[in-house]
Amino acid sequence: MTDIDVRVLTDEAQYRAAHTVFRGSLHHAPAPDERWEAIKGSYEPGRTIGAYAGDELVGGVQSFPSALAVPGGAVVPMAAVSRVGVRADWTRRGVLTAMQRAQLRALREGGDVVATLRASEGSIYERFGYGVATRYREVRIRKREAAPRVPIVGRVRLVPLDEALPLVRELFERLSPGRPGTIARWPGWWDVSVARSEDKDRLRVAVCSGEDGDDGYVVYKVERGSWERGVEKPTVLEVQDFWAANPRAWADLWGFTLRVDLVGEVVAFGRPLDEPLEWLMTDRRAVVVEDVADETWLRLVDVEAALAARGYGVAEPVVVGVRDRFLPENEGAYRVTASGASRTNSEPDFVVDVDVLGAAYLGDVSFSALAMTGRFSGGPPEAVRSADKLFAVAESPWSGTFF
Numbered sequence: 162m163t164d165i166d167v168r169v170l171t172d173e174a175q176y177r178a179a180h181t182v183f184r185g186s187l188h189h190a191p192a193p194d195e196r197w198e199a200i201k202g203s204y205e206p207g208r209t210i211g212a213y214a215g216d217e218l219v220g221g222v223q224s225f226p227s228a229l230a231v232p233g234g235a236v237v238p239m240a241a242v243s244r245v246g247v248r249a250d251w252t253r254r255g256v257l258t259a260m261q262r263a264q265l266r267a268l269r270e271g272g273d274v275v276a277t278l279r280a281s282e283g284s285i286y287e288r289f290g291y292g293v294a295t296r297y298r299e300v301r302i303r304k305r306e307a308a309p310r311v312p313i314v315g316r317v318r319l320v321p322l323d324e325a326l327p328l329v330r331e332l333f334e335r336l337s338p339g340r341p342g343t344i345a346r347w348p349g350w351w352d353v354s355v356a357r358s359e360d361k362d363r364l365r366v367a368v369c370s371g372e373d374g375d376d377g378y379v380v381y382k383v384e385r386g387s388w389e390r391g392v393e394k395p396t397v398l399e400v401q402d403f404w405a406a407n408p409r410a411w412a413d414l415w416g417f418t419l420r421v422d423l424v425g426e427v428v429a430f431g432r433p434l435d436e437p438l439e440w441l442m443t444d445r446r447a448v449v450v451e452d453v454a455d456e457t458w459l460r461l462v463d464v465e466a467a468l469a470a471r472g473y474g475v476a477e478p479v480v481v482g483v484r485d486r487f488l489p490e491n492e493g494a495y496r497v498t499a500s501g502a503s504r505t506n507s508e509p510d511f512v513v514d515v516d517v518l519g520a521a522y523l524g525d526v527s528f529s530a531l532a533m534t535g536r537f538s539g540g541p542p543e544a545v546r547s548a549d550k551l552f553a554v555a556e557s558p559w560s561g562t563f564f
């Protein structure tokens with residue numbers, strides 16, 4: 162590779178240059194001043210790494226400080242990796258590899274147990290040790306047929322956006338991290354996500370309350386449809402952020418969302434795979450699953466701490482061997498039992514690359530499935546079956562936060 166100097170960026174001019182490189186890599190123009198003002202606070206000291214060719218910044222990676230809920234109820238420090246981009250004239254020359262190496266090292270030294278990201282393409286990140294650990298589904302609900310089985314009881318109220326934002330943020334912080342895969346939203350996430358919305362004037366927030374106060378919310382916007390030459394394009398209500406503390410709040414909020422007038426369809430992006438929406442409808446075929454896609458790409462930065470943090474199901478112990486090209490201190494064998502996991506000198510039952518362990522870590526995919534597809538080999542089948550049971554989870558892991 163041509164000489165590339167990878168270093169931590171330290172001032173606003175450098176952050177802005179990194180933002181411009183990132184936007185350019187996604188084929189967007191640089192952020193205008195007003196937008197930059199809203200965004201610049203999301204660059205936190207020590208968390209952006211740039212790649213320089215001479216004086217020119219040609220690549221950047223960043224992370225936000227967050228936390229991840231893992232099976233069993235624990236929450237571990239997590240880096241939310243984002244804004245990864247290399248200038249088009251410098252791609253495929255090892256720039257991202259050099260930045261990944263530096264970033265993973267820095268994250269480990271900074272105490273992050275895991276890193277997660279949302280990938281622009283499916284073929285980039287496995288080589289750096291990331292595996293797909295949660296997925297989401299996108300649903301389209303035909304409102305007329307839906308007829309939700311939930312009475313209207315007046316527990317949902319519309320709140321103006323300015324008033325709603327602090328409320329919604331407080332509610333979110335109470336609810337997440339909670340389900341395995343959910344994450345903490347860092348300072349600035351809300352501003353950036355609202356600033357990102359080109360039509361924030363059209364965002365609506367409905368808040369639900371029960372006996373103990375507010376216990377759920379939905380942020381949505383409505384895209385007006387049309388009727389031209391006998392062809393109807395339905396008006397669509399788009400659910401952007403939906404969180405409920407309990408089943409009653411969940412049903413109330415869906416009941417509200419599905420009853421907003423002059424709407425033909427309700428679309429919800431990024432919902433958990435096991436959300437029982439079909440069961441809420443009088444006609445379950447009103448719910449059409451339009452997509453199931455990868456959500457969280459998870460990197461175990463400190464394998465020992467990550468394995469020790471999660472809870473396990475009941476099964477015979479298993480010894481899992483781990484390979485890690487970027488963080489060799491993770492390599493070794495780990496004994497996983499129903500009561501916990503730790504390093505061991507025993508021979509592993511089977512050996513996996515760290516991206517494979519990342520994929521299985523939250524329970525979204527079984528070791529059997531990964532072995533079946535050739536993601537690792539070896540090991541007695543009973544050990545793989547034990548690993549399946551130990552890592553299995555009751556709820557589909559899901560994040561629900563895009564960044």
Ligand SMILES: CC(=O)SCCNC(=O)CCNC(=O)[C@H](O)C(C)(C)COP(=O)(O)OP(=O)(O)OC[C@H]1O[C@@H](n2cnc3c(N)ncnc32)[C@H](O)[C@@H]1OP(=O)(O)O
Nearest residue numbers: 186243244245246247252253254255256257258278281284
């Ligand atoms: C979390 C996020 O921010 S997701 C957004 C990611 N950014 C983008 O998609 C923007 C557009 N793309 C880019 O900027 C660049 O192509 C990047 C950042 C994805 C890759 O940067 P590069 O400097 O080209 O990667 P690098 O040269 O280190 O490649 C390392 C290896 O990954 C492979 N690789 C890199 N990117 C891709 C890709 N998009 N598709 C397939 N393979 C890829 C390379 O071929 C190389 O393989 P090798 O080791 O077998 O030779």
